[in-house]
Amino acid sequence: xxxxxxxxxxxxxxGPDRAGCLLLDMAMPGMIGQQIQETxxxxxxxxxxxxxxxxxxxxxxxxxxxxxxxxxxEKPIQGSILIERVQRALQLDREWRQKRGSFQAIQxxxxxxxxxxxxxxxxxxxxxxxxxxxKKLDLSPRTVEVHRAHVMHKMGVCTLAGLVRLxxxxxxxxxxxxxxxxxxxxxxxxxxxxxxxxxxxxG
Numbered sequence: 652x653x654x655x656x657x658x659x660x661x662x663x664x665x666g667p668d669r670a671g672c673l674l675l676d677m678a679m680p681g682m683i684g685q686q687i688q689e690t691x692x693x694x695x696x697x698x699x700x701x702x703x704x705x706x707x708x709x710x711x712x713x714x715x716x717x718x719x720x721x722x723x724x725e726k727p728i729q730g731s732i733l734i735e736r737v738q739r740a741l742q743l744d745r746e747w748r749q750k751r752g753s754f755q756a757i758q759x760x761x762x763x764x765x766x767x768x769x770x771x772x773x774x775x776x777x778x779x780x781x782x783x784x785x786k787k788l789d790l791s792p793r794t795v796e797v798h799r800a801h802v803m804h805k806m807g808v809c810t811l812a813g814l815v816r817l818x819x820x821x822x823x824x825x826x827x828x829x830x831x832x833x834x835x836x837x838x839x840x841x842x843x844x845x846x847x848x849x850x851x852x853x854g
């Protein structure tokens with residue numbers, strides 16, 4: 652357990668690899684708790700926040716929760732209740748870190764895909780057949796099959812259901828259109844050659 656000297660020093664001193672939660676009082680030296688929360692959000696720092704206040708109201712609690720706080724407690728509060736809420740916040744932090752770890756692993760797999768493979772994957776998980784994708788992307792069905800095989804191999808899945816699951820996990824943080832937005836423009840900028848049938852990926 653650590654107690655920063657004052658509110659403004661915490662965002663700069665916080666290390667994202669450090670597990671934990673943040674217990675904030677609405678009235679703190681130098682910066683109120685909600686200002687610290689706003690600063691953390693602006694910096695992209697994700698940490699469970701439990702607010703304490705001796706003069707809170709419903710609108711204050713609503714703003715705090717809408718901004719990402721996991722709890723809002725009024726003082727005075729029993730020590731056992733405070734400990735229980737902090738433990739719950741710590742559990743949330745563990746769950747969030749686990750999800751971020753899974754998300755980062757999926758992102759690394761996505762990074763292996765070239766532009767065309769991402770384009771084909773987006774169409775595959777939307778439910779289109781190879782013939783439909785070929786018509787939509789102006790490719791031959793054989794070329795689509797090859798790209799699809801490359802996608803399955805690089806993403807480490809053997810079934811369409813497995814691929815859909817990975818994309819669903821990815822799009823829990825982003826959106827599927829992000830996979831295809833700008834791909835045509837990037838392809839033209841990079842002056843990629845026309846697609847030609849490639850050998851089927853092994854495995």
